[in-house]
Amino acid sequence: STKLLEPYKLGALTLSNRLVMAPLTRNRAPAPNFAPGPLAVEYYGQRASAGLLITEASQVSQQGQGYQDTPGIYSKEQVEGWRKVTDRVHERGGRIFIQLWHVGRISHVALQPNGGAPVAPSAIRAKTKTFVNGTFADVSEPRALELSEIPGIIDDFKRATANAIAAGFDGVEIHGANGYLLDQFAKDGTNKHRTGIRISPVTPANDVSDSNPQPLFDYIVDHLNALKLTYIHVIEGATGGPRDNAPFDYASLRKRFKQAYIANNGYDFALAEKVLEAGAADLIAFGKPFISNPDLVERLKAGAPLNEWDKATFYGGGAKGYTDYPTLKATEAAE
Ligand SMILES: C=C(C(=O)O)c1ccccc1
Numbered sequence: 001s002t003k004l005l006e007p008y009k010l011g012a013l014t015l016s017n018r019l020v021m022a023p024l025t026r027n028r029a030p031a032p033n034f035a036p037g038p039l040a041v042e043y044y045g046q047r048a049s050a051g052l053l054i055t056e057a058s059q060v061s062q063q064g065q066g067y068q069d070t071p072g073i074y075s076k077e078q079v080e081g082w083r084k085v086t087d088r089v090h091e092r093g094g095r096i097f098i099q100l101w102h103v104g105r106i107s108h109v110a111l112q113p114n115g116g117a118p119v120a121p122s123a124i125r126a127k128t129k130t131f132v133n134g135t136f137a138d139v140s141e142p143r144a145l146e147l148s149e150i151p152g153i154i155d156d157f158k159r160a161t162a163n164a165i166a167a168g169f170d171g172v173e174i175h176g177a178n179g180y181l182l183d184q185f186a187k188d189g190t191n192k193h194r195t196g197i198r199i200s201p202v203t204p205a206n207d208v209s210d211s212n213p214q215p216l217f218d219y220i221v222d223h224l225n226a227l228k229l230t231y232i233h234v235i236e237g238a239t240g241g242p243r244d245n246a247p248f249d250y251a252s253l254r255k256r257f258k259q260a261y262i263a264n265n266g267y268d269f270a271l272a273e274k275v276l277e278a279g280a281a282d283l284i285a286f287g288k289p290f291i292s293n294p295d296l297v298e299r300l301k302a303g304a305p306l307n308e309w310d311k312a313t314f315y316g317g318g319a320k321g322y323t324d325y326p327t328l329k330a331t332e333a334a335e
Helices: 038-046 076-091 147-166 181-186 213-226 250-256 269-277 288-292 296-302 328-334
Strands: 008-010 013-015 052-059 096-101 129-132 135-138 171-174 196-199 231-235 260-264 283-285
Touching: 038 076, 052 076, 076 096, 076 147, 096 147, 147 171, 196 213, 196 260, 213 250, 231 250, 250 260, 269 283, 296 328
Parallel strands: 052 096, 096 171, 196 231, 231 260, 260 283
Antiparallel strands: 008 013, 129 135
8 A cells, every 4th residue: 555645644744645836935825915816726636645734934924935826824814815715625534734925135125114124133144046026136234133023933832823723724834944033043153143151160159969960960061062152161179279179070071062162260370281282271260360350361471470360359339440440551551
């Protein structure tokens, strides 16, 4: 027997066979409504014998449109248009999902609300063309989305899903592929928002403790790798205190973590050089030395002595002990 022709239980749905019609962009939903019309009803109806139809990618908002004449699922006219499609498919015993789409940076100002820039995780223009006003054109320079705009885009997908249900679809497919918005967020070629994390495996700060920190932090760092973080910033020992308060193998974290390792806690230049030389860290974080030496870098270069820090003015107050530490230049000028 032909496996393809066997029925398949997809969640609550029973598909009559195992042939799925892949989402196919056909550019036949013209402005101003970008809604599927009678031709689309016929086109999907003709193919209703597939086990499952997945519609062409359909934008969840005007901002999410990247090509001319692709359909949306965010307006009344679009929902009405799609309702006719799903009714026809269901009359013929078919099942149909809609693919929810946001193109992100793969768009053109001619398609964007108020002729604005397409949006993306980072402002990096794609080296590709789109199809607008009857011709192929370079995609426009995108702008980076503000963090505050993300919930609105998530709401657009939510609303599109509610619209899809209202339009009679049996389900939705989220378009996370082919370099569109979700793919742009997932990949570091298009998403330059990198994140670091600070950890302190054996610090006793704030009365924290763990009975077996080595396997715990080995596990944590292994999983931080999967998030493709840009660095781990490791407080080695007790925060602001002894570096050897408890046994811990920091090299194990260094070995596991594929991106940068920032070492911190009680470093002076000599220890920093030793650790960098040994490849045991990529960067060294200095705290108190930077409090009292705004020009710490210049002092390192000059081999100059460092200002002592004043603990009494660490927390709270004004300029004293905050912005009044002298630079090397100021000290030399005063001599
Ligand atoms: C939605 C598309 C995709 O996922 O590649 C698409 C867009 C334009 C032309 C072909 C395909």
